[in-house]
Each structure stands twice: as C-alpha cells, then as structure tokens.
Amino acid sequence: MTKIGCSVEEIDTPALLIDLDVMERNIETMAERFRGMPSDLRPHVKTHKTPIIAHKQIEAGAIGVTCAKLGEAEVMAEAGIRSLLIANQIVGEPKVTRLMGLARHSDVIVAVEDSVNVRHLAEKAREKGVKLGVLIEVDVGNNRTGTLPGEPSLELAREVQKYSSLNLKGVMGYEGFCQFIPDMATKRVKTTEAMNKLVSSAHLLEGQGIEVEIVSGGGTGTHMITGNHPGVTEVEAGSYVVMDARYSTLEGLEDFGKALTVLSTVMSTSHEGKVICDAGLKTLTFEFGNPPIKGRPEMSYQRPNEEHGHIDVESGASVKLGEKIEIIPIHCCTNTNLYDAFHCIRDGHLEAIWRIQGRGRSQ
Secondary structure: OOOOOOEHHHOOOOEEEEEHHHHHHHHHHHHHHHHOOOOEEOOEOOOOOOHHHHHHHHHOOOOOEEEOOHHHHHHHHHOOOOEEEEOOOOOOHHHHHHHHHHHOOOEEEEEEOOHHHHHHHHHHHHHHOOOEEEEEEEOOOOOOOOEOOOHHHHHHHHHHOOOOOEEEEEEEEOOHHHOOOOOHHHHHHHHHHHHHHHHHHHHHHHHOOOOOOEEEEOOOOOHHHHOOOOOOOEEOOOHHHOOOOOHHHOOOOOOOOOOEEEEEEEEEOOOOOEEEEOOOOOOOOOOOOOOOEOOOOOEEEEEEOOOOEEEEEOOOOOOOOOOEEEEOOOOHHHHHOOOOEEEEEEOOEEEEEEEOOOOOOOO
16 A cells, blocks of 8 residues: 655556645635636636645635536535535436535535526425525537526526525626637637626626626636626636646646646556556546656657557657656546545655545536
8 A cells, every 4th residue: 555655656556646736836826816806716626526625725715616516516515615606507306406405504506597497496495495596507608508698597587586495696607618719819809708798697687686796607728817807706717726738738827837647657668669558548538639748758648548558759768667657637627537536745755645535426
C-alpha cells in the first residue's frame, strides 16, 4: 500500500496526481479575480467531485458550489456544504423524491425548463413540507436545455409562482459554446450576446414584478467576460481549479497551472521509436484529443488501448523500462471520474490521499 510521505516514484500506477501547491494557487488566483468583479463565484464541483476541495474554494471566497447531478449535491451536503446549485433538471419520481430529502438538509436550488416538471417538483415539495429553490434555465445558444429567452422564460416563471412550495430565485444560462473560442475578441462578442439573452430575460421578469435574486452562468473559459457582465450575479467556473491540456491553451487562462496528472509506468520498450505505458482508455479520457506528457517534449502519446498507451519517442531520446511519466489530462472533469482517489503531492512527496467521493454519482 502506498504510504503517506513516499516519493512520487514510489506510487504505483496508474494513479491520479494533484499538485497541491498548484491547485491552491489556482483557487487563490480565481478568488482574487472575483474580488474585483461585480459577480460572485459558485464553482462547479463536477471537475473534482471532492468535498475537501470544495471547502477550500469556499474558504477562499466562493458563495457555494454548483453540481451537475443530484448525486454530487448529496455528497457535498453530507460534507457540510449547504449552498448548492444543481445546474440541471431533476426529472422522474426517484430523483425528485431524493431531491426533497436533500432539501431538508441544505439550501439547494435546481434548474427548471418545463411546466410538467415544475408541477411535479411543487407537488412533491408540498407533500414533504419543504420549499424548493428553482432557477429558470434559459437557452442562451447552447442548444441543449432551457427555455427560449424572453416570453417563454417569463411564462415558465409565472407557472413557478403558482406554487407556494417553490421559491423562484432567478435565471441561469450556460454559454458552453463560447468556452473554447480561441480568439478573445470573438469570444467576448459571442459571450456578450449570450449573456444579453440571459440578463434581458431577467429584466423581463423583473418588469413584471417577479423578483430575480440570481442570474447565473459562465465557465472557466468565459469567466473573465461573464463575471463582469452587467446583471450577472454568479459564475459557475469549475475546471480552473486543476486545469487541463485543452483549457490551458486559451487566452486569459495563463495564470492557472496544470495541477492534475496521471502517473504512468513505461511497461515496454521493445519497439524502436516507441514505448508502451500502462495508462490507456480505462485511465485517461480522449474526447478532445491525445494528452501531452509533462516535461517530456520528446514523447508524444499517439493512441490508447484499454490498458496500454502507445507513445512515440524522438530518435536519440532515452526512455527506460519502468520509468515513471506524468500525463496531463486533455479533459480534467471526465478524467477525474475514472479514479477513486487523488494522490496529493507536495514537493515531490505524497501528502494525502483524498477519496473522490462524487465519483460515479451520475444519478
């Protein structure tokens, strides 16, 4: 068993590493940015799924956390975090019943987009004696979920107000299609257009006498725009806490370090010009391409099998059998979900092992 205090070289592989110094700097860097913005930070915990990291973010100034799924929110509530936004619809009897149980022990808010779902939530909340916070999700151009901006959002807000068991807190909208626009000027235009749709919907509600406390949106790639957009009250950025190989290439994110790596062992050197490592499809994710290898420009991850990674090695470079390498995930959120724990590293040694308590909590 891996012992606390051992060196990185002594950790068995594959293992998910988190550099604590880099992660803590990322948390403080984002917290400092939001001290100068009119909006608050409500970080998305789907990136790390780990309560101790969420507590660190809140200690640095975050107002609560955002969750992707009810299961994640339950994990955070069990760890003593009260202010929870589930940026998703909760649909179906089993989940709605669980949600009401969660609402007894936390200040949970959920997204809604449909009058049938609203009625179900309201009836179950009344039955269980809770008052549930809800946000109208507005489709600001992501073409995934949410009502259309303007009158459809107002119509749903009026539906929510019919029920005393629901507490309409405001609106939310995710400009996900803007996150990875490489040119900052273009990103600013597209993000501003998206947030204008969200804020104008909030203003429409307010013009009809409906109080709007929360206007929520944003992500790591757009936080610097959305967080300063007039009328936005909170931002749901998540990936910044550990970063990944895709986000780190974007303008405006240069101050955030890559804290997350997958430690892997070179298990075969039998073919000239390539080596095989023990990190493949079951330990790395590839939806945005092949991941780079930290500090090893002479090595290029080419393709995975289930348990193997094929790595090209430049001519003349020396890679030894049994050598440890660190692979930078191309997408931190999905990569974290493959592991039971973070191996937490400081100064080249294992300081702690944190269980990823939200891993697999997709229900």
